[in-house]
Amino acid sequence: MNRIAIIGAGVTGLSAARALVAAGFDVTLFDKGRRAGGRMASRDGAAGSFDHGVQYLRATAADAAALGVGPLLPWPAIAPKDGAGGWIANPTFNHLAQHWAQGLALHCSHTVTAITRGPRPSGWQLRFAEHDTVFDCDTLLITIPTPQAIPLLTAAGIDCGPLAAVRYAPNWTLMWTPAAALPDGFTHHGGSGDDPLAWIAREDAKPGRSGPPRLTVQASAAWSAAQLELGADAAAEQLIALTAERLGTATASVAASAHRWRYAFAATTIGVPVVTLADGLLYASDACLGSRVTLAVEAGRQAAVQISEGDRRTGTLVQRTLS
Ligand SMILES: Cc1cc2nc3c(=O)[nH]c(=O)nc-3n(C[C@H](O)[C@H](O)[C@H](O)COP(=O)(O)OP(=O)(O)OC[C@H]3O[C@@H](n4cnc5c(N)ncnc54)[C@H](O)[C@@H]3O)c2cc1C
Structure with missing residues (x-):
């Protein structure tokens, strides 16, 4: 049977794995994180949860239903565009990732450090930072950001092709529980142009959420790039000052932390x-197609179709047809 390994259990890897498993393939996912989801991430604090990666999905009701699933709620604060509204995961975006990961053969805390040609005919072998073991597969799908994929490929003597041209914008994200009250009725704010704050969302005002008033704040790409090597505490302090000024509130905090997304x-x-x-x-x-959950889902699905078609050509396994 064609044994498939996927490096990365973010949206793309999960989407590909779900489609391949539904088609009857033997699929194993490896992720360096403690759980699946990648940039579709949430953090639980004493004051409640923060979605510190993905904020919302833009999708029609039909597309949201086709995404699978369970824990998506419409977010009326996001104005619809071309029939596509905003959807958030309930109770957090990480729950959506866990929902998608259910039933998959997923190995977290497995950082792939090397890929080499394996003993299987035209197969591949993976090595891991945390485990003195190898994994052999017939087909390997890599779904990690290109700057993390390129060293693996280069060390294996593989031409990176179009991956080398991809550029990423970083993002500093603040998770803030202010001590002072927030403006009445505030749900979110999207900045543009030179605004150092690209996005402010009130977590406790999202559908299905509760708990103390708390904010997720994303700096702009320009601000994040300029402050990229700042420590997390210093980044949090600066973002609190900018946010408090914007909302006309005090800077005192119950809790605050910042996360740097390098890619x-x-x-x-x-x-x-x-x-x-x-x-x-x-x-x-x-x-491949763009930094949106829906586009990452599509890239994963297309990867599954391509693997399935390649498999059909070599005739090793034909089970169900991928939709
Ligand atoms: C702050 C922020 C806000 C966003 N907001 C939105 C939004 O509101 N709406 C929207 O649609 N999109 C949003 N996005 C974009 C969206 O998160 C991404 O497009 C999507 O999640 C990418 O999924 P992916 O699987 O391609 O990559 P990733 O999520 O990066 O997944 C890659 C996985 O690979 C793992 N990995 C990396 N290297 C290795 C290795 N060597 N070995 C093993 N595992 C490895 C990582 O741990 C990770 O889990 C946002 C992104 C960020 C950062």
């Missing part, structure tokens, strides 16, 4: 959903 958004994209790098070696991620 937050693909600023340039490859333009095709999947890249074939070598025999049995594919790449797909949000760098």
